Amino acid sequence: MTRQRAEQQGRRAESIAAGWLRLHGWRILAQRVRTPRGEVDLVAKRRGLVAFVEVKARTKAADLETAIDLRRLKRVAAAAEILYPEYCKKGEDARIDVILVAPRRLPTHLTNVWHGF
Incomplete structure (x- = not known):
């Protein structure tokens, strides 16, 4: 897959994940937020809880099992x-979530995947 195609797939997956979160009562605060330590794909808030969300897309559902690893989670946590x-700003609780996206299936929302935060 070319870099450009992978970028398009990633943006599409982030849009799907943002829509999924909105359907479940979340408000999207930001998308693709870059820091010196890494990037967070989505920042979402619901009832005093802020989720920093990593979105991973794969062309085959079977490949989702290996889409996220400790190295990636450490970067998101940083x-x-x-x-x-x-x-x-108001002392809200925060967590790190992952949303996995593959064709012809609903997104999988994994909550509170990083316990060092």
Whole structure:
């Protein structure tokens, strides 16, 4: 897959994930937030809880099992630490979630995947 095609697939998956979150009562605060330590795909809020969300897309559902690993989660956690003061100004709780996207299936929302945050 070319870099450009992978970028398009990633943006499409992020749009799907954002829509999924909205359907479940979340408000999207930001998308593709970059920090010196890494990027957070989505920042969402619902009832005093802020979620820093990593979105992973695969062309085959079977490949979703290996889409997220400890190295990626560490990068998201490092970025979330930097972003926490900006998005959790009122002392809201925060967590790191992952949304997995593949064709012909509903997104899979994994909640609170990082316990070091």
